[in-house]
Amino acid sequence: MVRSTPPEGAPAPIVYVVDDDHSVRAALEDLLASMGMQVRAFDSVAAFLQHPRADAPACLVLDVRMPGQSGLEFHRQMASHGLHLPVVFITGHGDIAMGVAAMKEGAIEFLTKPFRDQELLDAIHLGIERDRERRRDDAAVDVLRQRWASLNDGERDVVGGVVRGRLNKQIAAELGVSEITVKVRRANVMRKMQARTLVDLVRLYDRLGIG
Secondary structure (H helix, E strand, C coil): CCCCCCCCCCCCCEEEEECCCHHHHHHHHHHHHHCCCEEEEECCHHHHHHCCCCCCCEEEEEECCCCCCCHHHHHHHHHHHCCCCCEEEEECCCCHHHHHHHHHCCCCEEEECCCCHHHHHHHHHHHHHHHHHHHHHHHHHHHHHHHHHCCCHHHHHHHHHHHCCCCHHHHHHHHCCCHHHHHHHHHHHHHHHCCCCHHHHHHHHHHHCCC
């Protein structure tokens, strides 16, 4: 059995289960709890959306067909709700075309009931690891945004010239300042952004997605 053990000091992962079948929810709650996972189960997409979500790595186990909004429809709309959870689909009524479509749209797995416990656990483990990675990336970008916010307008103007491949004298001419001023601003940028080289600086800038 696969156990998704959080790194020391990290929040325990959570598995959200959305399925209108009470017996399925109960069985999944028992299975996942036995693996040391926190589980939150809901009988509909609406109920899931109304529930506050903890700041922890997570995975969503989603039934395909339910009264009200279907799992497939909700999956396509998750980003509009600010949700970026990895999704594992489960269904008793799926077909190959439906599964292929779900996987193309980013689902971790598409399991047809009855499925083996290990198949589900493996898929959930993968989903949680992907969510951990996403959260680490988001945290790193937040740090970069804070560094970028520490730059003044003149320093940001210099960055704009650097990422376009301009030389110091060209940047100075474009900004109407001295080349010495450009050098000072560039040095400040490198220090504040914690970039070791100009290549590092360009990569950090690209990661921010500003341009």
